[in-house]
Each structure stands twice: as C-alpha cells, then as structure tokens.
Amino acid sequence: MNANVPKMVIRKQVENIIYQVVPKYLYEDVICQMQRGLKDEPLNTSVGYCDTEILEKKMSATLYEGYSIMALDTDNGEIAGVVLNGIEKKEDVETALDKFKHVENEKYQKIFKLIYEVNESLDIHSKYNLNTIFKINFICVNPKYRRRGLVKELLNRCELLAIEKGFKLMKLDCTSNFVHKVAELNAFASAKTVRYGDFTDGNGKQIYDFKMPHDSFTVMIKLLDEKASYQCALQ
Numbered sequence: 001m002n003a004n005v006p007k008m009v010i011r012k013q014v015e016n017i018i019y020q021v022v023p024k025y026l027y028e029d030v031i032c033q034m035q036r037g038l039k040d041e042p043l044n045t046s047v048g049y050c051d052t053e054i055l056e057k058k059m060s061a062t063l064y065e066g067y068s069i070m071a072l073d074t075d076n077g078e079i080a081g082v083v084l085n086g087i088e089k090k091e092d093v094e095t096a097l098d099k100f101k102h103v104e105n106e107k108y109q110k111i112f113k114l115i116y117e118v119n120e121s122l123d124i125h126s127k128y129n130l131n132t133i134f135k136i137n138f139i140c141v142n143p144k145y146r147r148r149g150l151v152k153e154l155l156n157r158c159e160l161l162a163i164e165k166g167f168k169l170m171k172l173d174c175t176s177n178f179v180h181k182v183a184e185l186n187a188f189a190s191a192k193t194v195r196y197g198d199f200t201d202g203n204g205k206q207i208y209d210f211k212m213p214h215d216s217f218t219v220m221i222k223l224l225d226e227k228a229s230y231q232c233a234l235q
C-alpha cells in the first residue's frame with residue numbers, strides 16, 4: 001500500500017443512523033436543532049449566547065450552498081447531528097471582516113472578530129495557492145445522540161463530499177476541545193491556536209468567560225487527496 005495515501009477509516013454506522021447531504025425540506029428543522037445545540041458551543045457560551053437570529057441567517061445561507069451533511073435516525077426521523085459546510089473563496093475573510101463591522105450585536109462581534117482575525121492572519125488560500133476551500137462552519141450533535149462517535153463519522157462524510165466535489169483542502173474553525181481531539185484523529189492539522197484567556201479588554205478583564213476544557217480556538221486544516229475516497233471504498 002502506498003504510504004502517502006491518506007488513511008481514512010469509515011467506522012461502522014451507529015445502529016440506525018444514516019448520513020446524507022441535508023435536503024432542502026429539512027433546512028428549517030436543521031436550523032432549529034442547531035439553535036438549540038449551539039447553546040453548548042464553547043465560544044457562544046463564553047460570550048453569554050449570541051442572538052440566534054443573526055446566527056440563523058448565517059446558517060441558512062450556509063445550508064443553501066448545498067454541502068451540509070446530517071446524521072438521521074431512521075427509526076424516528078430525528079436529526080441526530082449536522083455539520084454545516086460551505087465554500088470559502090479567497091476574498092471571503094476580508095469581506096466578512098468588513099461586513100461584520102456593521103453588525104451591532106456585541107456578542108456576535110466577540111465571536112466572529114476572533115474567528116475572522118485568526119483566519120485573516122493565516123491567509124490559507126494564498127499559502128496553498130487555492131481559490132476555494134471546503135469550510136466546516138457549524139457542527140452540532142443532538143444532545144440525545146452525543147458520545148456515540150457521531151461527530152467522527154460526520155467529519156468523515158464531509159471529507160468524502162469535499163473530495164467528490166474536487167476540493168483540495170478542508171478547514172475547520174474549531175472552538176471545542178472535544179472536536180479538536182476528533183479532528184486530530186481524522187488527520188486534521190492545527191494551523192493556528194489562540195487561547196481565549198489571552199484576550200482582555202482595556203481594563204485587563206478577560207473577554208471570554210470560557211469553561212474548561214475548552215480554552216482555545218484552533219483553525220484546523222486537512223489537505224485532501226482524491227485517492228482517499230478510493231482507499232475508503234476498499235475498506
């Protein structure tokens with residue numbers, strides 16, 4: 001076996017769970033579930049919960065790109081988990097930074113200033129000479145289905161979709177230590193990490209009221225190889 005071929009393990013499906021691209025008729029349900037689930041998302045929690053309406057618009061726009069993947073429980077039709085993905089063009093980070101200056105919501109500002117500025121400093125598109133990359137925007141597993149390996153499997157499925165669509169790199173803005181661990185197991189590499197505790201206001205007060213073990217934000221990337229899907233099919 002060629003040692004350069006990335007090994008991607010597709011684990012056995014958990015019981016009655018199937019994975020698929022989110023169909024349009026489920027967009028509203030997915031957004032509802034995301035809104036509930038994101039109450040546990042570490043960066044959102046650390047700012048005291050951002051207005052869900054703003055996030056809802058962002059989620060909806062991402063869903064309409066058509067690259068989002070869901071885990072569905074075929075027994076009861078429940079959405080067990082979702083990963084919202086989109087295409088990120090080279091100019092998107094700069095545009096987002098410009099746009100977000102006009103959003104008055106302070107919590108939204110705190111979340112996305114951090115995320116966009118770290119991304120801007122990395123300039124991944126130029127570094128890898130790519131016009132577009134596959135970006136994982138939001139991850140959420142339904143609380144009822146947590147600790148069953150769903151996020152691992154969801155990331156695997158996202159990777160297969162990204163490869164199928166011809167992307168060369170996937171990126172994950174990782175705010176959760178749990179997802180960080182799983183992404184590392186899925187061969188993502190950390191491009192840059194910043195510690196929430198290092199951000200303070202003019203009075204030296206910490207901006208992010210984070211809870212351990214989620215003490216940092218990491219941009220994680222994975223270079224994709226179309227051979228990986230072949231490898232996957234062999235297993």
Ligand SMILES: CC(C)(COP(=O)(O)OP(=O)(O)OC[C@H]1O[C@@H](n2cnc3c(N)ncnc32)[C@H](O)[C@@H]1OP(=O)(O)O)[C@@H](O)C(=O)NCCC(=O)NCCS
Nearest residue numbers: 040041139140141146147148149150151152174175176178
């Ligand atoms: C983070 C989240 C996506 C994890 O989904 P999940 O399907 O339950 O994750 P997994 O079952 O694959 O667990 C992955 C690993 O994370 C760690 N982990 C997950 N939940 C944990 C918990 N409550 N306590 C301690 N460790 C935990 C474990 O190391 C676990 O591996 P293990 O079960 O083999 O020990 C889910 O908890 C969630 O939706 N949280 C709210 C939204 C969020 O934080 N999104 C991520 C933003 S990057």
